Amino acid sequence: MQTADVVIIGGGIVGSSIAYHLTAAGCRNVLVLERESAQGKGSTGKSMGGVRAQFSTPVNIQMSLYSIPFYASFEERLGYPCDYRPQGYLFCATQERHLAYLRANYERQVAMGLKNVRLVEGREIRQMFPLLRGDDIVGGSFCSTDGFVDPYSAMNSLMAWAVDHGAKLRKNCIVTGLVQDEQGIAAVETTEGSVATRRAVNCAGAWAAGVAKFAGVDLPVEPLRRMLVPSEPLDQFPHTAPMIIDMSNGFHFRPESRGFLLAWNDPEETPGFKTDFDMAFVEKILMRAADRVPCFADLPVNPKRAWAGLYEMTPDHHPILGEAPGVPGFFLANGFSGHGVMHAPATGRILSDLILTGKTDLIDVSLLGLERFAEGRMIHETAVL
Numbered sequence: 001m002q003t004a005d006v007v008i009i010g011g012g013i014v015g016s017s018i019a020y021h022l023t024a025a026g027c028r029n030v031l032v033l034e035r036e037s038a039q040g041k042g043s044t045g046k047s048m049g050g051v052r053a054q055f056s057t058p059v060n061i062q063m064s065l066y067s068i069p070f071y072a073s074f075e076e077r078l079g080y081p082c083d084y085r086p087q088g089y090l091f092c093a094t095q096e097r098h099l100a101y102l103r104a105n106y107e108r109q110v111a112m113g114l115k116n117v118r119l120v121e122g123r124e125i126r127q128m129f130p131l132l133r134g135d136d137i138v139g140g141s142f143c144s145t146d147g148f149v150d151p152y153s154a155m156n157s158l159m160a161w162a163v164d165h166g167a168k169l170r171k172n173c174i175v176t177g178l179v180q181d182e183q184g185i186a187a188v189e190t191t192e193g194s195v196a197t198r199r200a201v202n203c204a205g206a207w208a209a210g211v212a213k214f215a216g217v218d219l220p221v222e223p224l225r226r227m228l229v230p231s232e233p234l235d236q237f238p239h240t241a242p243m244i245i246d247m248s249n250g251f252h253f254r255p256e257s258r259g260f261l262l263a264w265n266d267p268e269e270t271p272g273f274k275t276d277f278d279m280a281f282v283e284k285i286l287m288r289a290a291d292r293v294p295c296f297a298d299l300p301v302n303p304k305r306a307w308a309g310l311y312e313m314t315p316d317h318h319p320i321l322g323e324a325p326g327v328p329g330f331f332l333a334n335g336f337s338g339h340g341v342m343h344a345p346a347t348g349r350i351l352s353d354l355i356l357t358g359k360t361d362l363i364d365v366s367l368l369g370l371e372r373f374a375e376g377r378m379i380h381e382t383a384v385l
């Protein structure tokens with residue numbers, strides 16, 4: 001039987017980052033199992049690639065305070081690209097309660113050590129982006145080190161570095177079971193045979209609850225469809241723009257290639273493994289786009305280029321990180337609730353620390369343990385896009 005020090009189940013950006021961090025910390029026998037013929041066929045390849053530190057909870061801010069500088073120095077560290085573009089995130093408030101919310105978040109972010117975030121007045125937003133309809137914008141917040149990465153490159157680069165340094169990636173290999181003995185995890189069963197290991201990490205994204213069941217663990221991670229609509233080339237709006245968020249309805253957009261990528265989370269969406277793109281969504285999103293950016297009324301869109309993917313949602317919109325209660329050696333890195341790309345670097349560091357040393361100083365990881373749901377210790381993130 002093949003053996004590995006650590007088996008990572010799932011080769012998306014989270015599994016790749018854990019493989020990178022374990023390998024960088026000196027762990028050599030890391031095996032990543034990916035059921036598809038190529039990486040990126042899960043949520044990572046569908047992501048909008050936004051990275052931000054403008055969160056409302058200290059633990060999410062801390063995760064970003066590690067992850068964004070990691071992306072900023074990615075090429076230097078790895079010698080591979082991730083295409084980090086620090087164009088910022090601009091939240092546009094249209095009500096006084098939005099402003100109060102942004103101010104409270106801003107104060108928390110600054111107290112946690114975030115630099116480059118500032119509150120902006122409505123007047124300044126209108127000056128910065130005269131093509132936005134700004135009559136109802138009362139202010140906002142902007143952080144210049146927020147921005148975008150190319151999730152697919154970041155994922156491939158993390159894995160390529162790990163493989164260069166001894167990790168193994170096996171594709172077309174579906175994990176079908178987990179074997180336990182009195183010490184905890186003993187082996188991972190796959191369609192290509194079993195792998196003996198004392199440590200397995202669940203990085204199966206939206207499919208994580210199914211993998212957790214193999215170990216008898218109930219994981220509250222639900223798939224939720226999200227759809228994105230790219231535009232055709234358009235030069236009227238600046239391509240240096242940040243991610244702009246209209247807080248009146250959640251519509252947001254960012255430059256992408258020679259056009260723009262439009263997003264809006266339909267509150268009527270229901271959980272499930274739905275990955276088909278709903279053509280009716282195009283009209284819903286274009287209506288909101290034209291309302292906030294009048295020149296988008298003529299935005300050329302080819303619906304055939306639009307796509308859908310899955311968020312992996314938890315009840316409190318925070319990930320579940322750490323060893324599963326009652327199953328020694330079974331680690332969880334799941335439920336990123338729309339933030340898995342931006343928090344992949346911190347997750348890799350945290351999981352690598354926990355696997356190799358049993359503790360981490362990056363965050364108070366007890367806050368994100370699976371036990372929090374049974375113990376009534378949920379910590380709600382409200383800045384979810």
Ligand SMILES: Cc1cc2nc3c(=O)[nH]c(=O)nc-3n(C[C@H](O)[C@H](O)[C@H](O)COP(=O)(O)OP(=O)(O)OC[C@H]3O[C@@H](n4cnc5c(N)ncnc54)[C@H](O)[C@@H]3O)c2cc1C
Nearest residue numbers: 010012013014035042043044048050175205309340341342
């Ligand atoms: C439309 C959209 C926009 C998004 N925008 C952003 C954004 O702007 N910023 C951000 O940070 N996040 C964003 N996200 C969320 C982000 O994409 C995810 O949180 C992140 O990709 C999760 O990474 P992952 O590695 O956990 O999961 P995945 O990328 O889904 O990888 C999981 C892997 O596990 C494999 N797998 C599953 N079961 C098994 C098994 N039994 N055996 C072997 N392999 C298995 C799958 O094939 C898959 O490759 C977005 C998501 C979507 C859908």
